[in-house]
Amino acid sequence: MDAYDPHAIERKWQQVWQEAAAFETPSHPETTDRRKAYVLEMLPYPSGELHMGHVLNYTLGDVVSHVRRRRGYAVLRPMGYDAFGLPAENAAIREGGHPRAVTERNIAAIREQIKRMGWSIDWTREVSTAEPEYYRWTQWLFLKLFDAGLAYRKAAPVKWCPNDQTVLANEQVIDGRCERCGWEVEVRNLEQWLFKITDYADRLLEDMSLLESWPERVLTMQRNWIGRSEGAEVLFRIEELDEDVPVFTTRPDTLFGATFFVLAPEHPLVERFAGRTPELLDYARHAAAKKIEERASDDKTGLFSGYHAINPVNGERIPIWVADYVLMEYGTGAIMAVPAHDERDFAFAKRFDLPIVQVVAPADGGGDPETAYVAHSDNEVLVNSGEFSGLPAPEGKRRIVEWLEDRGLGRATTSYRLRDWLLSRQRYWGCPIPVVHCERCGIVPVPEEELPVLLPEVEDYLPKGRSPLAAAEDWVRVSCPSCGGEGRRETDTMDTFVDSSWYFLRYTDPHNDAAPFDRALVDYWLPVNQYIGGIEHAILHLMYARFFTKALYDLGLVGFEEPFARLFNQGMIYRFGAKMSKSKGNVVSPDELVERFGADALRVYILFMGPADADKEWQETGVEGASRFLQRLWRVVGNELDRTPTGVATGTPLARKAHATIAKVSDDIERRFVFNTPIAAVMELVNEISRSADDDASRFAVETAVSLIQPYAPHIAEELWSALGHSRLWREPWPEADPSQLERELIELVVQVNGKVRDRVQVQAGLGKDELVALAKRLPKVQAYLNGQEPRAYVVPDKLVNLVV
RNA sequence: GCCGAAGUGGUGGAAUUGGUCAGACACGCCGGCCUCAAAAGCCGGUGGCCUUCGGGCCGUGUGGGUUCGAGUCCCACCUUCGGCACCA
Numbered sequence: 001m002d003a004y005d006p007h008a009i010e011r012k013w014q015q016v017w018q019e020a021a022a023f024e025t026p027s028h029p030e031t032t033d034r035r036k037a038y039v040l041e042m043l044p045y046p047s048g049e050l051h052m053g054h055v056l057n058y059t060l061g062d063v064v065s066h067v068r069r070r071r072g073y074a075v076l077r078p079m080g081y082d083a084f085g086l087p088a089e090n091a092a093i094r095e096g097g098h099p100r101a102v103t104e105r106n107i108a109a110i111r112e113q114i115k116r117m118g119w120s121i122d123w124t125r126e127v128s129t130a131e132p133e134y135y136r137w138t139q140w141l142f143l144k145l146f147d148a149g150l151a152y153r154k155a156a157p158v159k160w161c162p163n164d165q166t167v168l169a170n171e172q173v174i175d176g177r178c179e180r181c182g183w184e185v186e187v188r189n190l191e192q193w194l195f196k197i198t199d200y201a202d203r204l205l206e207d208m209s210l211l212e213s214w215p216e217r218v219l220t221m222q223r224n225w226i227g228r229s230e231g232a233e234v235l236f237r238i239e240e241l242d243e244d245v246p247v248f249t250t251r252p253d254t255l256f257g258a259t260f261f262v263l264a265p266e267h268p269l270v271e272r273f274a275g276r277t278p279e280l281l282d283y284a285r286h287a288a289a290k291k292i293e294e295r296a297s298d299d300k301t302g303l304f305s306g307y308h309a310i311n312p313v314n315g316e317r318i319p320i321w322v323a324d325y326v327l328m329e330y331g332t333g334a335i336m337a338v339p340a341h342d343e344r345d346f347a348f349a350k351r352f353d354l355p356i357v358q359v360v361a362p363a364d365g366g367g368d369p370e371t372a373y374v375a376h377s378d379n380e381v382l383v384n385s386g387e388f389s390g391l392p393a394p395e396g397k398r399r400i401v402e403w404l405e406d407r408g409l410g411r412a413t414t415s416y417r418l419r420d421w422l423l424s425r426q427r428y429w430g431c432p433i434p435v436v437h438c439e440r441c442g443i444v445p446v447p448e449e450e451l452p453v454l455l456p457e458v459e460d461y462l463p464k465g466r467s468p469l470a471a472a473e474d475w476v477r478v479s480c481p482s483c484g485g486e487g488r489r490e491t492d493t494m495d496t497f498v499d500s501s502w503y504f505l506r507y508t509d510p511h512n513d514a515a516p517f518d519r520a521l522v523d524y525w526l527p528v529n530q531y532i533g534g535i536e537h538a539i540l541h542l543m544y545a546r547f548f549t550k551a552l553y554d555l556g557l558v559g560f561e562e563p564f565a566r567l568f569n570q571g572m573i574y575r576f577g578a579k580m581s582k583s584k585g586n587v588v589s590p591d592e593l594v595e596r597f598g599a600d601a602l603r604v605y606i607l608f609m610g611p612a613d614a615d616k617e618w619q620e621t622g623v624e625g626a627s628r629f630l631q632r633l634w635r636v637v638g639n640e641l642d643r644t645p646t647g648v649a650t651g652t653p654l655a656r657k658a659h660a661t662i663a664k665v666s667d668d669i670e671r672r673f674v675f676n677t678p679i680a681a682v683m684e685l686v687n688e689i690s691r692s693a694d695d696d697a698s699r700f701a702v703e704t705a706v707s708l709i710q711p712y713a714p715h716i717a718e719e720l721w722s723a724l725g726h727s728r729l730w731r732e733p734w735p736e737a738d739p740s741q742l743e744r745e746l747i748e749l750v751v752q753v754n755g756k757v758r759d760r761v762q763v764q765a766g767l768g769k770d771e772l773v774a775l776a777k778r779l780p781k782v783q784a785y786l787n788g789q790e791p792r793a794y795v796v797p798d799k800l801v802n803l804v805v
Numbered sequence: 806g807c808c809g810a811a812g813u814g815g816u817g818g819a820a821u822u823g824g825u826c827a828g829a830c831a832c833g834c835c836g837g838c839c840u841c842a843a844a845a846g847c848c849g850g851u852g853g854c855c856u857u858c859g860g861g862c863c864g865u866g867u868g869g870g871u872u873c874g875a876g877u878c879c880c881a882c883c884u885u886c887g888g889c890a891c892c893a
Contacts, residue, residue, distance in 0.1 A: 229893090343806090344891050747825095
C-alpha cells in the first residue's frame with residue numbers, strides 16, 4: 001500500500017460524497033417507518049473564518065450524524081449562515097467594504113473550510129439569513145406577530161450603545177456593557193419595536209419540563225433571567241395628592257414593618273412632589289443619569305419628599321423618600337421599605353436615621369432588630385403585627401394578602417425580571433422591518449404580496465445614531481398601503497437574533513417560495529433531536545428561539561411548543577490559559593492544521609482532547625499525535641492486506657477485544673454522549689492488533705477498527721474500507737457487538753483481605769458466592785493474612801472477594 | 806452576597822451503578838533498535854518515597870465522616886471558572 005496521503009484521499013472522498021449525494025435527505029423520507037434524527041449545530045456568523053470552536057462544534061455533530069445514519073435513521077443535517085447583523089457589519093466597516101460584499105466573501109471562505117473538513121452536510125438546504133429568499137419570510141413572520149399583538153412599538157427608556165450607535169436588547173447588555181463591543185451602555189428614551197416575550201414568561205419556565213435533555217446550568221440561567229417572583233401588590237395612599245401608589249413585595253408578611261416608602265428617581269410622581277420640595281427634581285435628574293455601576297454601589301443616596309404615605313395595614317403615616325436604590329424597571333418603581341428585614345432598606349434606614357421595627361422572629365425566639373435579619377419565612381412567626389402576630393410567617397403572608405384583597409388594598413401578584421425583547425436596531429445590515437408609517441393610518445404593515453421589503457442600497461451605511469436606511473429617501477417615501485396617501489417606511493432593521501429565531505424551521509423546507517415552511521414538514525422534523533452550540537447563547541438565542549416557537553405554535557403555524565429536545569454545549573478551547581482570540585494572538589488556524597496533517601487528524605484530535613462539554617487547553621502536539629494514530633491504523637490495514645483472511649470473527653482474544661470495542665464505542669456515543677473515550681478505545685484495539693499478528697480474527701478486528709473510526713475520520717476510513725474490498729462505509733450499518741463475545745469464560749478474581757488486594761486468580765466465570773469465597777480462602781497468600789480466623793466475606797460476582805477479619 | 810460547575814502524574818485526560826493494587830488512551834520526557842547522521846518508525850520505561858529488587862508504604866484540593874471497601878456518597882473549608890446581583 002502507498003503511504004498515507006491525507007490530502008489526496010480527502011479530496012477524493014469529498015468528491016465521491018458529493019457525486020453520490022451521500023448526505024442529502026429528502027424532506028419527506030420515503031420510508032415512513034424510518035426513524036428521523038434532526039441533528040443541528042448553531043449556524044456560524046460569517047464575520048470571519050471558522051475557528052477551533054466551530055471545528056469542535058461541527059465535528060461533534062458530524063459524529064452524531066454519521067452514527068445515526070448508519071443506525072438507519074433519516075438524518076437531517078443542514079448548514080447555513082447567520083449573515084445579517086452587527087458582527088458582519090462591523091467586520092465590513094473595519095475592512096472598508098460593503099457589508100454584503102464582505103459577508104459574501106466570508107461565506108465563500110467558510111463554505112470552503114466546511115467542505116475541507118468533510119462534514120456530512122446536506123448542501124441542498126444551505127441558507128443565508130441575509131438573502132431576500134430568506135428574509136422575506138422573516139418579515140412575513142414579523143407581521144404575523146405584529147397582527148397578533150406580539151410585536152409593538154413604544155417609547156421607553158432603552159439601552160443605547162454609543163459605539164455601535166444602536167439600541168440593544170436587555171439580553172445584550174452584560175455588566176452594563178455592550179455584548180458586542182464592550183462599551184458602556186447608556187439609557188435613552190426612544191420609540192422602539194419590541195416583541196412581547198413577557199407574555200410567555202410562565203410558559204418559558206413551565207415548558208422546561210417538555211425538554212428531553214438540556215444542561216441544568218442553561219435552564220438555571222434562563223430561570224434567573226426570567227426572574228419570576230411571587231408576592232403581592234399593595235396600595236399605599238398619599239392623601240396630600242389623592243393618589244394610591246402600588247408597590248410590589250415578595251414579603252407581604254412584613255407589611256407591619258414598613259417604616260418608610262421609597263420611589264425610584266424616574267417615578268412619575270416625583271414631579272408632583274416638586275412643589276413642596278423643589279430640590280427633588282435636581283436630585284432625581286442626577287440620580288437617573290448615573291451610570292449603572294455607580295447606582296449599584298453601596299452608598300445609597302436619597303432625599304425626603306416632604307410627603308407621607310399611609311401603611312394600609314396599620315394606618316401609620318410613613319415618610320416618602322426618593323432614592324436611587326429603587327429601580328423604575330422592576331416591580332412598580334416604588335417600594336415599601338422594611339428595614340428590619342431587608343438589607344438594602346436597613347442600610348438606608350441606618351444612613352438616614354429612620355425607624356426600624358422587627359415584625360418577624362424565629363419561632364424559637366431571637367432575631368436582632370439592630371441587624372437586617374433577613375427573614376426566610378419557613379420557621380418563623382410574625383411579631384408586632386397586630387391581629388396577625390403569632391402566626392407562622394407563610395400563613396401570615398396568606399392572611400395579610402387576603403385581608404388586603406377584602407378591602408381592595410392589594411392582591412396577590414407575580415413579578416418578572418424579564419423585559420420585552422427590544423428588536424429594532426438603528427443599523428444598516430439587517431432585515432428591514434416591513435411597515436409603513438402613515439400620518440392618517442398609523443403603523444401599516446406592508447402587504448404580504450409586496451414582501452420582501454428589500455434592503456436598499458445606500459452610499460453611507462456607517463452607524464450615525466439613526467438608521468442609515470433613513471438616507472435612502474426614494475426608498476423611504478412610499479404610498480400608504482392602506483389609504484394610498486403619503487407614507488414613510490420604517491427605517492430600523494431587526495436584531496440578528498430575529499433571523500436566527502426560526503432558521504431551524506426553514507431548513508426543513510428551504511426553497512419554499514409560498515410560505516416560510518410547510519407545516520407538515522416542520523411537524524415531521526421538529527423538534528430538533530440534538531442541538532449543539534456554545535454556552536454563550538444560553539439566554540439570548542435559546543430563549544428567543546423558544547419564544548418564537550411558542551408564538552408560532554399559538555398562531556397555528558407549527559405543531560410543537562419547544563424547538564430543541566436535547567441541547568448540548570461544547571466547551572471552550574483555551575490556549576496559553578485564555579480563550580483563543582485574535583486580540584490575544586493565541587489563535588490556532590484550522591486551515592494550517594488541515595494543511596499539515598489533514599482534516600481527519602484535526603477531527604480526531606479535537607474530540608480526543610477531552611470531554612466535549614468541558615473547557616480544555618489546546619496542546620500544540622495534539623494533532624500530530626492524532627495523525628500518528630491514523631498512520632498506525634493505515635499500517636495495520638496494510639499489514640492485514642498482506643495476509644490471507646481467515647473469516648474468523650469470534651472466539652479469539654482479538655475477536656473479543658473487537659466486540660468489546662464495538663460495545664464501548666456505541667455506548668459512549670449513543671447513551672453517554674461522550675466522544676473522547678471512543679477514540680481511546682479504538683486506539684487500544686489498533687495497538688492490540690499490532691501486537692497479535694497471528695490472531696485468526698485479525699481481519700475482523702481491522703475492519704471493526706476502520707468501521708468504528710469512520711464517524712471521526714471519514715476520509716481515511718472510507719479509503720481503508722475500499723482497500724479491504726468493500727464500498728460505501730458511510731452507508732454500512734453500524735456494527736453490533738456479539739453479546740456472547742463480551743462474556744469471558746475466565747475472569748480474574750481479585751481477592752482482598754481487609755480491603756487490601758492480596759492475590760488475584762483466574763477462575764471460571766459465573767461461579768456462586770460461596771464457591772468464590774471458598775476458593776479465595778484456600779489461596780496461600782490469603783491464608784497468610786487470615787491467621788486462621790474465620791472472615792466475613794463480601795463478594796462482587798465475577799470480580800472481587802473481600803475477606804474481613 | 807446568591808446559584809451552578811469543577812479541582813486526579815510533567816501535560817490533556819480515564820475510571821459508566823461505591824468494588825480488580827487509581828492513572829486507560831495520548832502528549833512530553835528517558836533508554837534502546839534502525840541510520841554514516843538525522844528525521845520518521847519500532848521496542849521498552851515513566852505518580853511519589855523506601856527497597857535486601859521479593860516487595861513495602863504513601864497518593865485523586867484540605868480536614869472530618871459513612872462503609873468490609875470512597876476519586877466516586879455525606880459534612881465543613883480552600884481554590885478556580887461560569888451565571889445572576891440594590892429585582893423589593
